[in-house]
Amino acid sequence: MGIFSKSKVNPPPTSTDYVGGSDxxxxxxxxxxxxxxxxxxxxxKGGINQAHRPHHVDPEAERRVVRKLDWRVPPLVAxxxxxxxxxxxxxxxxxxxxxxxxxxxxxxxxxxWLLNIFYISYIIxxxxxxxxxxxxxxxWAAFCVLGWGLAATLQATTTTWAGEMAxxxxxxxxxxxxxxxxxxxxxxxxxxxxxxxxxxLFFSAAPLATTFAGALAYGITSGHAHIASWRLLFLxxxxxxxxxxxxxxxxxxDTPEKASFLTEDEKLISKARGVRQVGDSVRVGGIDxxxxxxxxxxxxxxxxxxxxxxxxxxxxxLPVFLPTILTExxxxxxxxxxxxxxxxxxxxxxxxxxxxxxxxxxxxxYTIVFLSIIGGVGYVILAASKGVGARYFGVYLAAAGIFPCxxxxxxxxxxxxxxxxxxxxxxxxxxLIGQCGPLLGxxxxxxxxxxxxxxxxxVCAAFMFFNGFLAISLRILLAWENKxxxxxxxxxxxxQDVIEFGTGVGEENYGANYRYVL
Numbered sequence: 001m002g003i004f005s006k007s008k009v010n011p012p013p014t015s016t017d018y019v020g021g022s023d024x025x026x027x028x029x030x031x032x033x034x035x036x037x038x039x040x041x042x043x044x045k046g047g048i049n050q051a052h053r054p055h056h057v058d059p060e061a062e063r064r065v066v067r068k069l070d071w072r073v074p075p076l077v078a079x080x081x082x083x084x085x086x087x088x089x090x091x092x093x094x095x096x097x098x099x100x101x102x103x104x105x106x107x108x109x110x111x112x113w114l115l116n117i118f119y120i121s122y123i124i125x126x127x128x129x130x131x132x133x134x135x136x137x138x139x140w141a142a143f144c145v146l147g148w149g150l151a152a153t154l155q156a157t158t159t160t161w162a163g164e165m166a167x168x169x170x171x172x173x174x175x176x177x178x179x180x181x182x183x184x185x186x187x188x189x190x191x192x193x194x195x196x197x198x199x200x201l202f203f204s205a206a207p208l209a210t211t212f213a214g215a216l217a218y219g220i221t222s223g224h225a226h227i228a229s230w231r232l233l234f235l236x237x238x239x240x241x242x243x244x245x246x247x248x249x250x251x252x253x254d255t256p257e258k259a260s261f262l263t264e265d266e267k268l269i270s271k272a273r274g275v276r277q278v279g280d281s282v283r284v285g286g287i288d289x290x291x292x293x294x295x296x297x298x299x300x301x302x303x304x305x306x307x308x309x310x311x312x313x314x315x316x317x318l319p320v321f322l323p324t325i326l327t328e329x330x331x332x333x334x335x336x337x338x339x340x341x342x343x344x345x346x347x348x349x350x351x352x353x354x355x356x357x358x359x360x361x362x363x364x365x366y367t368i369v370f371l372s373i374i375g376g377v378g379y380v381i382l383a384a385s386k387g388v389g390a391r392y393f394g395v396y397l398a399a400a401g402i403f404p405c406x407x408x409x410x411x412x413x414x415x416x417x418x419x420x421x422x423x424x425x426x427x428x429x430x431x432l433i434g435q436c437g438p439l440l441g442x443x444x445x446x447x448x449x450x451x452x453x454x455x456x457x458x459v460c461a462a463f464m465f466f467n468g469f470l471a472i473s474l475r476i477l478l479a480w481e482n483k484x485x486x487x488x489x490x491x492x493x494x495x496q497d498v499i500e501f502g503t504g505v506g507e508e509n510y511g512a513n514y515r516y517v518l
Contacts, residue, residue: 147174149241200355308434365475375401
């Protein structure tokens with residue numbers, strides 16, 4: 001760890017060490033606001049100058065700050081992502097609820113183009129991820145939420161394929177500014193070894209949204225409303241997003257130090273954590289263009305981008321085609337909506353559990369390999385089996401592998417880049433390359449391949465196994481680079497870094513004690 005002064009002392013443990021039962025209270029010296037606060041307190045107590053006395057941060061107080069953040073930040077960003085995923089993927093449910101007939105989607109590749117146009121705009125505007133570092137996050141989040149909420153709701157009013165295409169384009173435009181940047185935003189709030197679980201909590205909203213979509217679509221399409229079921233589906237799932245826009249504006253903190261739910265002492269602890277991370281507490285602002293170039297030339301960024309691409313081939317296609325696959329397995333349209341829910345709820349649970357295990361063990365590579373094999377086997381069963389029971393079991397395995405894989409890839413990118421700018425570029429590149437996967441994934445289930453869709457399912461299986469190969473290859477590379485760092489600096493912890501406030505040097509930035517997470 002380190003201190004925030006120019007005197008060299010033993011570094012305190014991380015907050016994960018505290019949880020492990022450390023009996024020592026670390027001394028974190030805050031050279032700006034912390035010292036000024038101490039001097040003011042000393043003046044009230046008789047003017048004794050203790051500016052050089054360490055500012056003690058009790059481990060329990062730090063855990064209390066993390067718990068407060070956990071109750072406010074991940075639930076809010078996860079709720080917004082749940083709505084985003086719901087709004088982008090409910091087109092699969094709308095398709096079998098009458099939209100195909102009303103908008104005349106049966107001719108040509110019209111439905112496929114509705115899927116493609118979303119991802120085309122999503123890819124084009126991936127650069128929006130860097131806006132989280134430039135624009136105050138609460139303002140940027142509210143802008144994005146309001147935009148995609150309008151686009152999602154207006155789908156209920158369209159009467160032509162062209163109108164639906166326009167809605168899907170703007171849906172992708174605004175969603176591109178939100179979801180891809182949230183893991184980067186969370187890295188401003190949490191330490192390196194806390195981040196994976198929080199990203200898992202955020203990303204678990206994707207399978208939960210799909211669970212919710214199936215159950216909600218089942219309820220809506222089984223009724224007899226005065227308007228078409230698919231239009232009611234878009235209304236019911238789009239309007240809540242509009243309500244959340246002002247909530248995002250007023251309740252999403254830009255940084256821990258600006259969180260209204262923290263006391264002044266707790267904000268001071270949050271500032272100390274920020275300095276511990278990167279040597280400074282100011283995280284929102286400009287970018288380092290040299291680090292942009294370094295990140296683009298870093299092969300590790302390209303490994304994770306290709307992994308994300310591989311997962312997205314399956315991730316994007318399963319929610320929008322699963323209702324159709326189940327229908328053609330012999331289930332009614334209404335039952336198909338309901339049967340999509342259980343596999344995704346299992347995936348929701350595994351997403352949280354796997355990221356927690358990876359955080360505890362610091363073994364993201366092995367976790368991703370294991371999950372990739374599970375997903376790949378699920379797709380093999382779907383492609384090879386003819387029995388309804390076996391194929392439905394394959395759906396469980398496929399969902400249990402895909403979503404948790406992505407939830408573990410996202411923190412792996414952030415864990416293995418040594419500056420805020422490089423972490424931001426890593427996430428941007430991840431999404432720029434990775435979001436091309438859906439362009440393939442949404443085109444491998446042509447109607448003529450029904451009812452078994454062997455080709456599309458086989459392609460998804462191959463990409464899941466390829467993802468596992470990339471994960472183990474990247475892990476080998478990271479282990480090799482860690483050995484080189486050990487040779488250069490000695491074993492981790494042998495060099496006690498001195499962290500000076502405002503230098504941009506912290507334990508999560510490149511330095512003698514920086515090591516890659518395997």
